Amino acid sequence: MLKFYGSLFLFVRALIRIFYRKYSVFSPNSSKGPIVYIAHHQNLFGPFVILLSFPHHLHAWILDVFIDQKTCYKQYVDYTFTKRFGWNRTISKLLAWPISFGISKLLSSGKGIPVYRGSKKIMNTMNLSVEALQKGESIVIFPDIDYQDSSSETKDLYDGFLYLEKYYYRKTRKHVCFVPLYASKMSRLVISGEKIYFTGEEDFLSERKVVLQKIKDNLNKLASICGDT
Template sequence: MNRHYGILFRIIRGFIRIFYPRYKVQVPDRINGPVVYISHHQNLFGPFVTLLWFPKCLHAWILHVFLDQAACYKQYVDYTFTKRFGWNRNLAKMVAFPLSFFISKLLNSGKGIPVYRGSRKILETFHQSVEVLKSGQRIVIFPDIDYRDPSSEVKEMYKGFLYLEKYFFQETGEHLTFVPLYVSKNKRLILANRQIYFRDGEGFNEERKRIVQEIHTNLNELAKRCGDLT
């Protein structure tokens, strides 16, 4: 399995890096086992900066519509440009058509993993993710429920991503390493300082509650440490 981004993603990322402020990366030198980074969306700021400046290839979980041109076009016309931005539908169509081709090709080149919310196809998300992790590569997930919130404070998060542990453990007998990854606007820093694991012999549902709370708490602690939260 390819461990590097595609050429389109690398070209666009290289061009943006010329103009966008550099963010330093401080993560543990050694991480035990396959790693899943959990980060904060912040209305696209988190994914944008992470994929722009993280030094290694990360497979981001991305809503499936943005990885398929036709679905991406429909999303832009029916929701993003019309309902969210209030554009005229004809204008939305004109902009959405070329943009949907570019975005879907870019995100596929960026090795995104499609996420199928509210569908049995979510099993494809887990299967693809397990294969990526088994090959020694890394995944990043932005599980904020309100992804449009630009605040540095992490609020409610989806918990379903933690089923990835269950599927990975069933196939390999190994636990995943969940690493909260915070992107600081104030410090221009991508930061992580904890590794969180499921424990042997404990019930999955109870462990899931514990781990999502630890991730939530750690991300907000890092935000405070960086001066993004008062």
Template sequence: MKSKFYGPFVRMIKKTVRMVTPTYSIIDFKVFDDPVVYISHHQNMFGPFHALLWSPIHIHPWVLHVFSDRKECYKQYSEYTFSERAGMNKTIAKLIAYPLSFFITNLINSLRSISVNRGSRKIIQTFKESVTVLQKGEDIIIFPDIDYADASSKTKALYEGFLLIDKFYFKSTGKHIAFVPLYVSKNKKTLITSEPIYFQDGQDFDQQKSKVLEKIQASLNQMAKDCED
């Protein structure tokens, strides 16, 4: 039985949003006895939104660190997301970003998210925290698309840094962690998981990581094809 760790804020939001959005089936979503790391396709927020909304279990998402801090979140939305990316007037962008930053940071923290400090030495803390929750039997979900704004169903280039979880986990437990591809289908309105993908004993990590990444990408794209997305 997987533990439940979401805070009351996100539980309330999920219950409310589920009542006003189309239902996604979880019949093909496999829950594992051992802890796993689910890997999914971002699709410009489509993946994170539906995977976290409809997942039958609580999962720790990896989230860029700016969304865990209210001031940093406001800066991200006002100076980039709404102004540069969406082309909004800077004053309007600030007016929208201010209240939204409170909502987002409360939501992210209520999800018990794991902050990702990309390009910083603090990324080590990301892996240490990930190993801690995995050793408690809890699961993680990561959306490693390089172009996260690409809304197409095809999974393209992925960051490979997340694979270091296996290295940290193996050092602590002597076991390899399972990477489980998870696909959210727009066409079928369902969450689907495929077979776990592992690093192998006795083989160099750096030599394996490109093959593991390719397997994850291929699995996500095969599920998309099967769903006719």
């Protein structure tokens, strides 16, 4: 099998694995065809632990500003370091410059799929995702609206990712396999939940609400099983 991740991502992940505590993975569905994993962000804890620990290749949906160096720099200076962390703007600029180069290259090396929120370019996200699924590759999405919430409870989620069902079905006549994926702080475990599909028995907009609720409920069930709630 050809190498999936780039050399930078593989090097950084291997280095972090030496020093960071190990998380076990229980995901019995992970080897059976392409899957769209839906995970709880938990203020970056979810993406960090899952991409560090998950044994199978994943394309993570990443906000597009972090994949391009210039927009990544602007994001850190105009929001992350200044507004969110309250740092001095001059210090923010000095730190954002090297960090923006490293983060943008690392996420690209990790085969992240850019998400163009609030833009017509979101079609690029959908097309890239469907292409990956058609090749048998899996995706992980962290759709929390309040991604800074570090609690174990999954609350409100963006539902735009569910449109993958429409585009994938149009291409393949198959339904997307959505699987909740939860990273547990208490149990030091990454665990997947049940397979969730659209049935196609009712209109998309109505069934979208049902599928989203199933995903949310299953994520909270996994948190409870792991002893996090």
